[in-house]
Amino acid sequence: MNRLVLISGLMLFSLFFGAGNLIFPPMLGHQAGVDMWPAMAGFIVTGVLLPLLAVIVVAYFDEGVERMGRPVHPVFGMVFAVLVYLSIGALYGIPRAANVAYEVGTANLLPVHDASTLIGFSVVFFLIVFMVALNPAKIVDNIGKYLTPILLIAITLLSLFAVSRPETPLQPAQGGYGSAPVVSGILEGYFTMDLIGALAFSMVIISGLKYSGVTDRRGIVSHVLKAGMLSSVLLIVIYLALAYIGGTTARDGYENGTDILTYSSMRLFGSSGDLIFSAIVVVACLTTCIGLVNACSAFGARHYSRIPYKVYVFVFTAAGFLFTTLGLNTILSLAAPLLAFLYPVSIVLVMVSFLNIFIHFEMKHAYVLPVVTTIPISILEIIHTNGLLEMEAISTMYMTLPLSEVSLGWLLPFAAMTMIGLAVDWRRANLIDAREHQTVY
Known part of the structure; x- marks a missing residue:
């Protein structure tokens, strides 16, 4: 595997692996118990393979998201693309990731949580996003070479310790996982909504390849396919480890995967567990936001080139910051429909x-x-x-x-x-x- 494919694959993994991807599998494993493996097979179909298809499609046609809707009608194709980028950008994807980074990543580290601490955290968070997204030619290197290894090391450390030291054997399945584990897993993967993110992340990878000198269609498809396969394998391995952590955590009324991972981190690493889990969440959300800002800015510059790419980066970063200050519940209520x-x-x-x-x-x-x-x-x-x-x-x-x-x-x-x-x-x-x-x- 050549260096460009390796870095692109690592970057694609980190773009996909946001906060939602971190907390869905542990809860699935916790609820599925002994039926975790068939449930995870269903989850992988809609949570990994479906986004991979989106990556392949965008790379093959190499015309962006708008090409998919163009056969219906050119106007529909453009409207659909704009709605996709708005939903995964400033209106939902970017502020949601930033809010989760704040809520989860600093929950046990900051003594006070109020509007001022959210704003202060967001200023630092989005300043990093802005600085990295400002140079699209180096995004693949910055994320694939630096941020992704940090993310993988933190997740691997947690997973290895948790898998080697389970708290309890897998318990009987709960709810729908007992009667239809595969279908329940498919639905859980469906609700991650990663396919919409894949439509944008694909163009980030393609742009990175073009900046690196891969410009012919066959070369782009080949590189993206290999990078997508590498990303998918990493996601599957990490998802299975996280699901096993949830499945082997004693049941005690956990509300979501965040509670499970926070508890597991504290159980395995003591007081330093907070730092490890916080690092995982913040870096995962950071890489996702960088990719989303880049994708939205590249889309704007591609269709209205009178405004420079760097101005779009500033606009989407600033918009993401402003929406982040509204709080997670407000963002979710506005974007859900x-x-x-x-x-x-x-x-x-x-x-x-x-x-x-x-x-x-x-x-x-x-x-x-x-x-x-x-x-x-x-x-x-x-x-x-x-x-x-x-x-x-x-x-x-x-x-x-x-x-x-x-x-x-x-x-x-x-x-x-x-x-x-x-x-x-x-x-x-x-x-x-x-x-x-x-x-x-």
């Missing part, structure tokens, strides 16, 4: 675009039909889940869809519409070929 709308559409476009790599006739209906079916279902789900309209008919309509009880009401309609769209596109391509053949002869 947007993410609930975007995520199903993002999965649909990634899956159809991945099929497009292997299908050589023009695909139009295979994009349009699944998207125009998924969008209204996503809107119905948002209305039903958040109670936005007091209309029982809307909730009843949504709940008639298969899998709607697990927020996957769009899945079977998407599959059906994709097959119909492919059939229509295939027939259209054959008719065009037949007309051209008759013209020639």
